Amino acid sequence: MVAMEAEIAKEVDDAVKFSNASPYPEAKAAFEDLYTDAYEMESVQ
């Protein structure tokens, strides 16, 4: 149990470090992962 908690804490710490070290996402990332196929919601725009 102690080992599991330590492993989880490390994973979380690593994720926070990675996040802090990473640049903010580009604006276009706000439009990703809504659908699995990337069709244009308004193809005329």
Place this chain on the structure above:
Amino acid sequence: MTMMTYIAAIGAAQREAMLADERVIIFGEDVEANVYGTTGGSKTRAEKGDFVEEFGRHRVRNTPIAEEAMVGTAIGAAMTGLRPIVDLSYSNFLYMAMDQFVNQAAKNRYMFGGQSSIPVVFRSAMFYSLNTAAHHSDRPYPMFMGVPGLKIVVPASASDAKGLLRTAVDSNDPVLIFEAVPLWGLKEEVDENEYRIPFGVARVRREGSDVTVVAISGCVPLALAAAEQVSTDRGISAEVIDPRTLVPLDIKTIIESVRRTGRLIITEPAHRTCGAGAEIAALVAEHAFDALRAPVLRVTAPDMQVPFSPVLEAELYPTAEKIAAAITRVCSNMPVSSESAKGAVL
């Protein structure tokens, strides 16, 4: 090709999908007994449905009348590898599962950063104009159009119902199919072989040059009848377009048509306010306003609950006569009437 009803085409598509992929399962209200004829050939609840015999109860299963549990179960099953088709029966019953639709089905992929997909098909039937009263007669597809992450399908013919359902089952996103029950008995030549109809591709049901009529779901045959009527009576050439899917919407085909005709009518069985017609009118105003030679008109149901009285209910929905009147009006470039401004009929 085989002459087939709309509802039989749904059943044929489900059988094809079940045969093609063992990950496809069907569950929902009364699917084992095949009450409406989409899961086999048995006629009574006491008989076992053909699908149950053919595919087994591990793939065709009744659920309790608990829509939130049905939809939630389907989402979980889809995220872990199955491809459920959920029969929710009446479209009104979708409201019971709104949290699962809006907060889970539509958002899970986005909130997991694209690491999950939700390949579920939710079928429901719009039992309007059949005297089933306010709790069973809604046409609620527009409110789901406002939920990013869902795909919205509104087949209007047997061949489209079959091909669109196969595409829906292939989709890795949640798809809501709204079937107009008044169309269930409509017959059409249908290819008995497997085929798919891509989402976001409208079907031009009738070509014309004077006015574009975008007809949705149960309004498609009415619009075709109206187009025939105004052609005979007044020599007006009406183009009738069935979008077939509302999310994604083939706005290109609609705009190209309006640029040719200069006039647009949208007819649908849903309420007027914030209906699919309102969205289509807005898109055309944004992208083809310069092409319009007359105001855009909508022929819809008014913002009214559905009465049980057959006489009163019949007053609510678009008819071929109402659509023909709207066509005549825009082709005369007449001003919008006060009746239209009230949203009563047009």
